[in-house]
Amino acid sequence: MPEPIRVVITGAAGQIAYSLIYLIGNGDVFGKDQPLILSLLDIPPMMDVLNGVVMEIYDCALPLVREVIPTADPAVAFKDVEAAFLVGAMPRKQGMERKDLLSANVKIFKAQGEALDKFAKKTVQVLVVGNPANTNALICSKYAPSIPRENFSAMTRLDQNRAQSQIAVRLNVPVDKVKNVIIWGNHSSTQFPDARHAIVESGGTVSAESAIKDNTWLTTEFVKTVQTRGAAVIAARKMSSAMSAAKAAGDHMRDIWLGTPSGQHVSMGVISDGSYGAPKDVIFSFPVTIQNRKWTIVKDLPINDFARNMLDATGKELEEERQEALAVCEN
Ligand SMILES: NC(=O)C1=CN([C@@H]2O[C@H](COP(=O)(O)OP(=O)(O)OC[C@H]3O[C@@H](n4cnc5c(N)ncnc54)[C@H](O)[C@@H]3O)[C@@H](O)[C@H]2O)C=CC1
Numbered sequence: 001m002p003e004p005i006r007v008v009i010t011g012a013a014g015q016i017a018y019s020l021i022y023l024i025g026n027g028d029v030f031g032k033d034q035p036l037i038l039s040l041l042d043i044p045p046m047m048d049v050l051n052g053v054v055m056e057i058y059d060c061a062l063p064l065v066r067e068v069i070p071t072a073d074p075a076v077a078f079k080d081v082e083a084a085f086l087v088g089a090m091p092r093k094q095g096m097e098r099k100d101l102l103s104a105n106v107k108i109f110k111a112q113g114e115a116l117d118k119f120a121k122k123t124v125q126v127l128v129v130g131n132p133a134n135t136n137a138l139i140c141s142k143y144a145p146s147i148p149r150e151n152f153s154a155m156t157r158l159d160q161n162r163a164q165s166q167i168a169v170r171l172n173v174p175v176d177k178v179k180n181v182i183i184w185g186n187h188s189s190t191q192f193p194d195a196r197h198a199i200v201e202s203g204g205t206v207s208a209e210s211a212i213k214d215n216t217w218l219t220t221e222f223v224k225t226v227q228t229r230g231a232a233v234i235a236a237r238k239m240s241s242a243m244s245a246a247k248a249a250g251d252h253m254r255d256i257w258l259g260t261p262s263g264q265h266v267s268m269g270v271i272s273d274g275s276y277g278a279p280k281d282v283i284f285s286f287p288v289t290i291q292n293r294k295w296t297i298v299k300d301l302p303i304n305d306f307a308r309n310m311l312d313a314t315g316k317e318l319e320e321e322r323q324e325a326l327a328v329c330e331n
């Protein structure tokens with residue numbers, strides 16, 4: 001068996017972590033033969049709750065979990081970590097947009113960027129889940145200059161899973177038969193869920209467009225449902241998505257760690273090089289393939305006028321968020 005790797009989960013006493021820790025500890029993310037040291041960070045008032053979570057981790061009797069380190073000290077939490085799930089942040093309430101969390105949350109990601117820079121391995125892979133995820137990831141990376149910018153990504157995998165699932169339900173096929181749906185841009189209500197390049201494997205491979213045969217649905221109801229799904233869950237549950245967010249975080253990091261299957265791409269927020277006319281130097285969700293823990297943006301997909309307008313709108317929002325976040329960090 002390989003040596004254990006150190007994995008940090010922030011917001012470890014919160015809702016998402018409660019599902020995520022099990023997925024990681026069970027080997028669903030880093031592999032069934034990869035032992036783990038789980039470093040769990042939360043804030044001082046949550047230490048009693050966190051100790052309850054630690055008791056439950058032991059009670060799960062997970063053979064891959066070799067050590068659990070609960071702490072409120074970032075210097076302890078980020079020490080030598082090889083993978084970081086940055087979940088800890090305030091969630092939104094009904095009626096809010098995710099960017100309304102910016103002023104409250106962005107400083108957490110500045111401080112954690114600084115801590116990663118000082119204490120983590122330089123090869124650490126950092127997944128930002130806390131909202132607004134794209135802009136928090138940008139700020140975290142900015143304050144961790146000794147770690148490559150490519151090692152920071154923001155989670156739009158939940159949006160991808162939602163989009164895939166909407167199509168699977170519509171076509172009455174298992175969800176894993178739908179592949180290559182794309183989420184472009186921001187994890188916000190301006191995101192562009194795009195099924196034009198998606199395929200469906202059901203008695204042969206066909207394009208999702210030709211299987212669905214309803215372009216109006218794909219450009220209206222489908223887009224809206226995915227864009228507003230987070231808000232719909234909050235309206236129903238009075239709390240934001242947690243089980244599905246944990247599953248998506250596990251899917252995202254597993255693909256970074258183990259690579260994407262041949263012929264498939266996934267969506268994640270990564271530092272933009274201006275591909276597809278997106279603004280540079282924002283964390284923009286693109287279709288990527290991953291090998292050896294390095295992502296590559298899928299190039300040269302055709303973009304029609306509808307897609308162009310959608311990409312421009314979400315890019316503009318990311319530029320506005322960047323400006324606001326930088327102002328918050330400088331104060
Ligand atoms: N990117 C995505 O697709 C999704 C993102 N989210 C976001 O994830 C974040 C967490 O959501 P939940 O787990 O439901 O919230 P929660 O409120 O249940 O848990 C958050 C935890 O973070 C802790 N925390 C706060 N500041 C911290 C700090 N500086 N260091 C370490 N821990 C800290 C809190 O004490 C709390 O235990 C929210 O911002 C939410 O909006 C949620 C769903 C999907």
Ligand SMILES: O=C([O-])CC(=O)C(=O)O
Pocket residue numbers: 091092098131158229230231233234240241
């Ligand atoms: O909507 C929220 O605030 C939580 C979230 O990011 C999601 O469910 O996609």
